[in-house]
Amino acid sequence: MKRLTLWIGLIAIAGCGRVHTEGPVEVVYWTGWSGDEFKIQKQLVEKFNSTHPHIRVRIVCQFGNAGYEKVRIAIAGNATPDVMSTVWADELAGYAKRGVLLPLDELMARSGRSLEKEFTPGLRKSLRIDGKVYALAVTTNTSFIVYNKQIFRELGLDPDRPPRTVEELDRASDASVSMRKDGAIQRFGYVPNNLLTWVYVFGGRWYDPKADRVTANDPRNVAALKWMADYYRRFDSQAVRRFQSTFGNDATAQMPFFQGLISMWATGEWASAFLKRYAPDIEYGYFPLPIPKGGNPETTYCNGSVFVIPKASRHVREAWEFLNWLTSPEQVAYFCSKIGNVPPLLEVGDDPAFLSDPIMRFAVRLTRSEKAVGPPPIAIWPTYTREIARAEEAVLAGRRDPKVVLDNLQARMEKEYRRSKAELGQ
Amino acid sequence: MIGRTASERAYSRNGVLFALPWLIGFSAFFAYPILASLYFSFCNFDGVRPPQWIGLGNYRELFLEDDLFFKSLGNTLFMVAFGVPTSICFGLGIALLLNQKVKGMAIYRTVYYLPSITPVVATSILWLWLLNPQAGLINLALQHLGVANPPGWLTDPAWAKPGLILMGVWGAGGGMVIYLAALQNVPAALYEAAALDGAGMVSQFRNVTLPMITPVILFNLIMGLIGSFQYFTEAYVMTHGGPEDATLFYSLHLFNKAFFDFRMGYASAMAWVLFLVTLACAVAVFKSSIKWVYYGGDLR
Numbered sequence: 001m002k003r004l005t006l007w008i009g010l011i012a013i014a015g016c017g018r019v020h021t022e023g024p025v026e027v028v029y030w031t032g033w034s035g036d037e038f039k040i041q042k043q044l045v046e047k048f049n050s051t052h053p054h055i056r057v058r059i060v061c062q063f064g065n066a067g068y069e070k071v072r073i074a075i076a077g078n079a080t081p082d083v084m085s086t087v088w089a090d091e092l093a094g095y096a097k098r099g100v101l102l103p104l105d106e107l108m109a110r111s112g113r114s115l116e117k118e119f120t121p122g123l124r125k126s127l128r129i130d131g132k133v134y135a136l137a138v139t140t141n142t143s144f145i146v147y148n149k150q151i152f153r154e155l156g157l158d159p160d161r162p163p164r165t166v167e168e169l170d171r172a173s174d175a176s177v178s179m180r181k182d183g184a185i186q187r188f189g190y191v192p193n194n195l196l197t198w199v200y201v202f203g204g205r206w207y208d209p210k211a212d213r214v215t216a217n218d219p220r221n222v223a224a225l226k227w228m229a230d231y232y233r234r235f236d237s238q239a240v241r242r243f244q245s246t247f248g249n250d251a252t253a254q255m256p257f258f259q260g261l262i263s264m265w266a267t268g269e270w271a272s273a274f275l276k277r278y279a280p281d282i283e284y285g286y287f288p289l290p291i292p293k294g295g296n297p298e299t300t301y302c303n304g305s306v307f308v309i310p311k312a313s314r315h316v317r318e319a320w321e322f323l324n325w326l327t328s329p330e331q332v333a334y335f336c337s338k339i340g341n342v343p344p345l346l347e348v349g350d351d352p353a354f355l356s357d358p359i360m361r362f363a364v365r366l367t368r369s370e371k372a373v374g375p376p377p378i379a380i381w382p383t384y385t386r387e388i389a390r391a392e393e394a395v396l397a398g399r400r401d402p403k404v405v406l407d408n409l410q411a412r413m414e415k416e417y418r419r420s421k422a423e424l425g426q
Numbered sequence: 427m428i429g430r431t432a433s434e435r436a437y438s439r440n441g442v443l444f445a446l447p448w449l450i451g452f453s454a455f456f457a458y459p460i461l462a463s464l465y466f467s468f469c470n471f472d473g474v475r476p477p478q479w480i481g482l483g484n485y486r487e488l489f490l491e492d493d494l495f496f497k498s499l500g501n502t503l504f505m506v507a508f509g510v511p512t513s514i515c516f517g518l519g520i521a522l523l524l525n526q527k528v529k530g531m532a533i534y535r536t537v538y539y540l541p542s543i544t545p546v547v548a549t550s551i552l553w554l555w556l557l558n559p560q561a562g563l564i565n566l567a568l569q570h571l572g573v574a575n576p577p578g579w580l581t582d583p584a585w586a587k588p589g590l591i592l593m594g595v596w597g598a599g600g601g602m603v604i605y606l607a608a609l610q611n612v613p614a615a616l617y618e619a620a621a622l623d624g625a626g627m628v629s630q631f632r633n634v635t636l637p638m639i640t641p642v643i644l645f646n647l648i649m650g651l652i653g654s655f656q657y658f659t660e661a662y663v664m665t666h667g668g669p670e671d672a673t674l675f676y677s678l679h680l681f682n683k684a685f686f687d688f689r690m691g692y693a694s695a696m697a698w699v700l701f702l703v704t705l706a707c708a709v710a711v712f713k714s715s716i717k718w719v720y721y722g723g724d725l726r
Contacts, residue, residue, distance in 0.1 A: 069685045072473050094688060098474050184560055241581045241669075242559040383687045390671070398583075398670045423470055 024056040025318045028081035030071075032305050034063045040338045048325055055318045062086050075100045080310035082319040087135065089126045089303050094379040096129040097424050102309040103132040107320045113327075120367045122302035123344050126374025135306035136327045139341035141268050142300040142366040143197055145169075145190065145290075146275070146359075149283040151176060151263040162287035166227060169264075169290045174234065176263035183236070185243040190264040192228040195392040196385060197301040199224045200373050201289045206384065207376035214384070214417050216391075217403070217410040225402035227292070229395050241397055253278040269363035273340040286362060298369045342367050380420045384413055463694040471691035473684070484695035495696075497671055498679040499703075501587065505657050505675065506707070509591045510650040514643065517601030522631075524602070525609045535606070542600035550663040553593045554580070564592075580665055583672035590660055590673065601646045608642040609635065640719040648708055655704045676700055 031041050038061050045059045060081065062070060071087060074080045075095075087095060095101050108114065115124055115133050120140055127135050149159035155175045163169040173189025180186045192198070199206065204220030207213070215221070232240055247256050251274065257265035258279035265271070266289075275284060288298045307327070309319050325331060329347045336343040336354070342363045343349050349364040366372065375381050391409045394400045442449075467484055469477035488495050524535050541549065556562050557579040568576040579589040616634045625633065658677035661667060667674035667682075680700070684693035 072685065072688070076473050095474075098472065098688075100474055238578060238582070242578060245558055245581045246561045379688075386682065386686055393668055393670055397581075423472070 024054055025315050027055055027057045027083060027315055027318045027322055029057050029059050029322065030062045030081045030084040030086045031059055032062055032068060032086040034061055037339050040335055044326065044331055044335065048322060052321065052325075055321060057083075057322050071095075075310065075312070078312050080312045082313040082315050083307060083309055083323055085138075085305050085307045087306055087308050088382075089123075089135075089137075089306050090375045090382050090385060092126065092135055092306060092308070093129050093375070093377045093381060095308070096132075096134040097379045097426070100311055101134045102311050102313065102316060103134060104136065104309065104320075105133050107316075107324075108133060111320075111324050113324065118345050118347065120302075120342075120344050120346060120349070120372065121370050122300060122367055122372030122374045126302065126377070127306065129377045135308045136323060137304060137306045137344045138327055138332050138335055139304055139339075140302050140344040140367050141304050141342055142302065142363050142372070143194070143266060143268050144286055144288050144300070144362070144366060145264050145266050146257065146271050146284050146286045147172075147264045148257070148260065149285055151187075151260070155263075159283075159285065162285055163290045164287070166290050166292045166295075170230075173231070173264065177235070183239060185235070185239050187260070188240070188243060188262050190231075190266065191240065191244055191262065192231050193392070193396075194266065195225055195228060196388050197289070197299070198228065200301060200371075201291055201295050201299045202227070203292075203295050205376075206388070207378055209376070214378075214410065214413045216388075216413055217406040222403050222406055223292070225392070225395055225406060228392070229399075229402055232396050232399070237397060237399060258282070269342045269360060270340055272357055272359035286359060288366060296371050298366055298371055300366045300369065300372045302367065302372055302374045378417065378420075379424060380413070380416050383416060387413065463697060466691045467695035467698050469691045471694070472688040473690035474688070477691060480691075484692045485699075487692070488695055488699065494671065494674065494679055498674050498676045501672065501674060502655060502657060502676040504587050505591070506651060506654040508587075509594055509654050509657075510647065512591055513594050513598050513601060513650060514646055516595045516598040517646065518605050518639075518643070520598060521602045521605035521609055522635075524606060535603075539599040539603055542597045544597075546659045547663050549593070549597065550660050553596070554664050557589050557593070580673075581669055583670045586665060586669060586672040590664075593660065601650075604642055604646060605639065608639040612638040637720040640715075641721055644711070644715050644719045647711060651707055651711065652704060655700060655707075 029045065031038060033041050042059055045057045049056055062068070062084075068086050068088065068091075071080075071084065080100075092101075115127060119127070119137075122142075123137055123140050127133055127137065145162075147162055152159040152172070155172075157172055157175065163172050169190060176187060176189035177185065178187045196206070199218075199221045202220045202224035204218045204224060205215055206221070208215050246261075247254075253259075255265075255274070255278065256262045257267075258275075260282075271286070275282065289300075291297050291299075307323055309316060309323065313319050327345075329345055332343050332345050333348045333351055333353070335341075336348065340360075342360070343351075343354065344367070346368070348354065349368065354364060355361050375385075378384070387409055391405045394405050395402050466477055468479060468481055470480050470483070471477035520538050524531065524538065528534075556564050559565055559576070559578045559581055562579070564579075565576040577585040577589075579585050612635060616638070617630060620630050620634050656677050657675045658681065661673045661675050661678050662681070665673040667678050676696070677700070680693050680696040683689045683696065
């Protein structure tokens with residue numbers, strides 16, 4: 001008798017999984033946002049659930065980098081969620097070319113959506129891989145420089161005329177430098193980093209889509225790196241590195257710009273909120289990345305996390321309904337205004353609520369520039385960006401020759417790209 | 427099976443049944459992944475699509491073409507060669523001090539043990555600031571002691587690994603507890619006999635204490651070895667392999683290959699090479715231990 005009850009119990013438990021319950025379809029949504037941003041995503045999900053009774057979205061926080069790494073494992077195990085934002089724009093081509101993401105073109109056409117008409121140029125280029133749209137976004141970003149007007153005034157620089165060319169930037173930066181008695185740097189101007197973006201400003205590029213080849217050692221790339229290296233050559237490079245290592249996180253009051261330790265700060269649209277919170281007394285202005293002769297004015301590189309629907313999604317229709325809703329102007333406006341990000345939708349960028357903040361207005365303008373670029377649509381881009389950072393460090397810290405380092409990078413990436421194309425059967 | 431009674435059979439069957447959950451877990455989550463990774467190491471496998479057999483291709487690339495393979499292996503061997511002995515010496519040193527009869531000893535022991543129960547990530551963030559070359563407490567202290575040009579630690583390729591070893595010493599309390607237990611197991615009679623024979627402190631330590639705790643030193647050596655070969659978290663959190671690849675440890679390079687480059691097959695090959703290197707070192711240490719480890723009651 002006891003045994004019989006046990007068997008009945010076991011069968012009942014096993015059966016539970018298969019019983020089809022009437023009710024809303026569950027859509028699992030992995031988000032890479034955490035903290036306050038997660039809270040706002042959660043509010044949006046709750047709003048969606050209450051207005052769409054036939055769908056229940058379950059939001060799962062995949063905090064930190066581990067969440068992004070988990071995506072690969074989930075895909076390998078065919079256990080992906082139905083929607084996820086745990087994919088960097090950087091990685092999109094790698095996933096899309098492996099055929100694990102659902103192209104969104106048909107769904108978008110059916111819902112009357114259009115990448116070209118709705119989204120900002122930088123994003124537009126990176127969300128489309130091999131002619132198909134594989135992702136949508138609810139935020140975008142940009143980079144520019146914020147400067148301290150008080151310091152400019154003290155140094156005799158015109159506080160209302162920020163640098164426009166790299167030569168002017170060099171002069172303003174060098175004028176800002178002051179040293180301590182022991183040779184340590186007390187204040188610096190602009191500490192150059194982020195070769196990846198500066199290359200575009202210098203008119204160079206990392207990949208040539210027409211010839212389908214990597215272009216790491218393009219002469220303009222070399223010029224950009226040489227220019228950065230000169231900053232470290234003009235001063236003791238160890239001293240610059242030591243000074244840099246004292247920099248606190250951007251999101252804290254220890255940020256060197258808030259402390260008056262640097263006169264110029266390469267940052268993004270979040271600057272406005274941080275300045276208000278941590279350094280309300282600093283009188284500041286801002287300007288796009290200055291250009292050399294023949295460079296690209298108002299260049300910006302847009303990365304960020306994007307929303308995809310994996311091919312393994314079990315509820316594509318419902319997943320799209322949610323994604324379509326989440327990327328609609330009303331929700332994007334709400335999310336971006338709450339977290340202070342640049343909206344990727346042109347319509348939202350016109351919203352007076354965004355245009356009231358001057359930095360945000362400026363950021364919106366930059367993301368709308370046709371010069372805005374996104375990650376090139378090649379599968380090796382995450383590897384490539386890591387190698388770009390290593391090359392940058394080898395030159396800036398290791399004092400190696402920019403041309404030699406970029407030639408070496410070119411050779412390695414050419415090989416890696418060949419290998420990757422062969423592996424993907426392209 | 428011959429000549430066993432029904433009750434004996436039932437007994438062993440029940441035994442297997444009780445062990446079954448573990449056996450299933452072991453095969454599914456341990457044995458299978460290990461064997462699968464061996465298979466993947468001979469494949470082109472991106473972790474997403476089905477693996478394709480390429481024979482020794484990954485191993486050939488690893489040894490002949492990957493310039494970071496030797497660099498990262500060298501970085502890891504540095505940690506093994508210098509980090510392990512350093513932490514053994516400090517662990518043992520602290521244990522010897524904490525084995526004295528002083529008032530409030532329990533508090534000291536707790537204080538020294540405390541760092542080793544702090545999560546590695548928290549420790550790493552803390553040390554990021556302690557080791558800061560311009561604003562860090564360590565360099566401020568060194569400057570007060572008259573060092574005009576204290577090291578750049580994690581910003582200087584030559585000092586980055588020593589900086590991490592220094593941080594490891596702070597966590598030597600984990601080994602200390604084990605040494606402490608071993609020290610207290612050394613029979614007092616041996617010290618008394620040694621004292622009667624006229625042995626001083628140093629002589630007692632060399633001829634009584636040290637031989638008696640060699641099994642524990644061996645244990646810590648092997649565990650330290652295995653741990654150091656897998657050195658990862660600190661570099662992942664603090665330096666991401668920089669400056670100039672000085673802290674690009676083998677495991678970090680492997681991780682990059684697996685999770686940035688979509689090269690699970692290649693990373694599996696790397697893992698097997700690491701396994702063989704670690705195994706060779708562990709076997710060598712075990713072989714040598716016949717000469718220097720003394721188990722109570724044995725004749726040397």
